[in-house]
Amino acid sequence: MNEFSFSFPHQAETMAATVHPAPGSDRGVVLLPGWGGTRYGPQRILVAAARALAEAGRTSLRVDFRGRGDSTGDPARVTLDGMIEDAVAASQWLEREQGVRKVAWLGLCAGANVALGAASLRPDVTEEVVAWSILPFMEHKEQAHGRHDKSKTELWKFYMKKAMDPEAWKKLVQGQANVRGAVRTLRKDKEGDEEERRRKTSRRDILKDLDAYRGRCLFIFGAAFFQARLQRQGISHEIQWIPGAPHNFYTVEWTRRVIRLTVDWLKSPESTLNSSRTGL
Structure with missing residues (x-):
C-alpha cells in the first residue's frame, strides 16, 4: 500500500495524519476519531476503513486532532469547535496536496459530531457524511x-x-x-x-446550520438519536443497525460489518439501502 504519514501546520500547532491515496480519484474521505481517540481508532478500525475506502477509489485521510495522538497541543484545551476547525484544515490539505474536489466525512463517536459540524461549514465540497455511533448533540x-x-x-x-x-x-x-x-x-x-x-458544546447550533447541506448521511449506531430532526429538515439519510454491537464495534465481525456497510454506501451513486434497516 502507498499510504504514508506526515504532519502539517495548523493554528500554531502541528497536526499528524496518515493519507491513503487512490490514484486518479478526485474524491476523498476525512476520517475523524472520537473525543479522546487517535487516528487509528479502537481495534484500528479507522486504519482498516481508510484502506478499504482507498481500494474503493476514495483518497482517505486519518487525522489526529490538536492535543490528541501525535499532534501537538494542550489536551485540556481541546473543544468541539476546535476539532471541527481541525477537520476542515485536513480537508483543505486533501484538496491542496491530493487534488481532491469532493469530500466525505467519516466520524466515530464525537468524531461523527465533528463530521456534521465540518459538513455544515463546507456544504459546497461535501458529498456525504458517515456517522458511526454519533453522540447526541449538547445544546448550543x-x-x-x-x-x-x-x-x-x-x-x-x-x-x-x-x-x-x-x-x-x-x-x-x-x-x-x-x-x-x-x-x-x-x-x-x-x-x-x-x-x-x-x-x-459548540458555539453554533450545528444541526440548524446543516440547513445548507444537501448531501447524503449514513448513520450506523445502536439508537436513532435524531432521525426525526433530519426528516423534518429534509436531509437524505439512512440508519443501519448492527445487532449486538457496542459503541465502538468491538470484535472482528462487527468491525467487518461496519466497514462493509460504509464502503458499499459510498460506492453507490444513489441510495440503495433501506432506511433504518439492520446491517447484515
Whole structure:
C-alpha cells in the first residue's frame, strides 16, 4: 500500500495524519476519531476503513486532532469547535496536496459530531457524511449555560433543605450521613462539569446550520438519536443497525460489518439501502 504519514501546520500547532491515496480519484474521505481517540481508532478500525475506502477509489485521510495522538497541543484545551476547525484544515490539505474536489466525512463517536459540524461549514465540497455511533448533540452555548445554571441552583436548594432538616442532623451526629459524597458532588459541579460541558458544546447550533447541506448521511449506531430532526429538515439519510454491537464495534465481525456497510454506501451513486434497516 502507498499510504504514508506526515504532519502539517495548523493554528500554531502541528497536526499528524496518515493519507491513503487512490490514484486518479478526485474524491476523498476525512476520517475523524472520537473525543479522546487517535487516528487509528479502537481495534484500528479507522486504519482498516481508510484502506478499504482507498481500494474503493476514495483518497482517505486519518487525522489526529490538536492535543490528541501525535499532534501537538494542550489536551485540556481541546473543544468541539476546535476539532471541527481541525477537520476542515485536513480537508483543505486533501484538496491542496491530493487534488481532491469532493469530500466525505467519516466520524466515530464525537468524531461523527465533528463530521456534521465540518459538513455544515463546507456544504459546497461535501458529498456525504458517515456517522458511526454519533453522540447526541449538547445544546448550543446559550442553551447549555442556561440549563446548567438551573441544575446547579436546584442542587444547592436540595442541600440547603437538608441543612434545615432535623433528621439529617441526627444522621450526621450518628455518622450515618454521606458528607464526603455530598462535598464531592458539589465540588464536581463547581469545578468539572461546567468546563467539560463548555468544551464539548459548540458555539453554533450545528444541526440548524446543516440547513445548507444537501448531501447524503449514513448513520450506523445502536439508537436513532435524531432521525426525526433530519426528516423534518429534509436531509437524505439512512440508519443501519448492527445487532449486538457496542459503541465502538468491538470484535472482528462487527468491525467487518461496519466497514462493509460504509464502503458499499459510498460506492453507490444513489441510495440503495433501506432506511433504518439492520446491517447484515
